[in-house]
Amino acid sequence: MEKYAVYVPRLIKRKEKFAPGHRACIGCGEALAVRLAFKALDNNIVVANATGCMEIVASQIPYTTWHVPWIHTLFENTAAVASGIEAGYKAMKRKGVQVPDNVKVIAMAGDGGTSDIGLQALSGALERGHDFVYLCFDNEAYMNTGVQRSSATPYGAVTTTSPAGKNSIGQFSWKKNMPEIAAAHNIPYVATACHSYPFDLMDKVAKAASIPGPAYVHILSVCPTGWRSPTDTVVKLGRLAVETGIFPLYEVENGQYKMSIELPKLKPVKDYLKQQGRFRHLSDDIIAKIQERVEIEYQKLVEKAENGSKRAKRKSKTGAAKIST
Template identity: 60%
Template sequence: MRLKGLELYTDHPEAEFVASGHRACQGCAEILALRMALKVFGKDTIMAMATGCMEIISTPLPTTNWEIPWIHVAFENAAAVASGIESAIRILQEKKKIERKDIHVIAVAGDGGTSDIGMQALSGALERGHKFTYICLDNEAYMNTGIQRSSSTPYGAMTTTSPPGKKSIGQSTWKKDMAKIAAAHNIPYVATACPSYPFDLFSKIKKARSVNGPSYIHILSVCPTGWRIPADLAIEYGKLAVRTGVFPLYEVEDSRYKITYSPEPLRPVQDYLKGQGRFRHLKDEDIELIQKRITAQWEELKYLCSLK
């Protein structure tokens, strides 16, 4: 494994497309994930970004941190904007108005911009078969507006709109499984990734870039600010999410599921939950319930991977 990783490391381009000086919080794994992804996507990339953390930390007029063409239109429509760009590039190349070369369009949004308000536009774009990659940077709540819950917030988590209280456990619903929803569109490539596993992330971006059709990458992006953890533990918590089975790393290539990194035997979810301020209020029986769910989900994923 080490050697394979090293090969990838020497393979991956050194180019940077995120300029320094952005305003992301200390320990933000979201900008880290995006920086890694852009290295692989490379220079010939056009990015459509939804409103959210990454947009707001990068582009106060008249400055920018993006060294590739970048557009922000609104919150819920990154996939639709990307559809328009992809179509425009295609027709302009067909009409020989611009040079024919392999330009890749990506749409980037947070978990709210993907699994809540942007779901319809995303589903439409995936169904239409545009050749583009959609990246969901999932930090499990509306962090940009002050840590409000989204449908991607995990069960039990404290957010400012899912506060625990006498009559509330915190987030009372289970995390929406966006990667599976994307996979249900039967697109060529779907994957989950986490910047705590950079080589896994690199190889998935590479695949997403190369398939002929839509691809979807769901990246768990640890948010120290919203998760109430020390900034220097962002990478560690990403690893814990994977090793406990809370966030499995897998890919769905032509509708075939494959776990790309097996953390078995899974560590107890307690290890992941305990240090995070957002789960501090959980009782043993709550954690037990979460453990049951996570174990069942892991088993289900293994079953899906066993299907030929």
């Protein structure tokens, strides 16, 4: 909290861009995450929003929740539309057309729109180096259309297209690691965030917007409807996802990994899984398998962050030596 003390009060007072009165379900973590993310941004933005819960609940004609320029995009082309807007502004400037300065383009989509259907457009936009921010609001399934599995649905979770039964444990594959895929494009900034850590989330979104070039922020968003969890446990579940190591909070700035929170000991994944209907059927054996996987993946991240900070120290020592000679 201390580290955010300087500017967070200013952010809190900022005008809402995602206004109240939308039609999200009670206790929607995704709506909370969107509200927080956009509070951290200036008014000088244009939003390209893929189809999904946040588009449906916020834009039913003749109403809108958005207080900034906003365009509804297809699943497939959100990052392509964002690229076009950014390139369009550049071209207009080049031609001497009067356009506002420093407009930041924000692309946003759910996990389905990001890790499945919009992945090609996103990869292209990251590779081309467009100056934009991509926000993925990950509620771990295609929620808007009735809770179908996506490649971001976690192993063992029940959805309507990955039901549990005699021959199935639910989702059969491990969650696709989208932040690592974004980081593999060697873009200037990648981060993970969750609405249950609001200041950390706002800090990362503001940072993403301040860095020239492409930035990607992956935001875990608890969905009580799809996760079959009580509406008053949304914040608690987000915290448990982080505290168990299931959803680690970290940043990758110019290739350098940094853990956002020090967790001396991870809580057991069971604490998180057992509070959600989508995991209620899991046997102790499957939970042990998930526990093992989470620990391995978490350790990999910690090592990347440690190696990175050792490298940075070595570099600064070499730099200091050079200055003194």
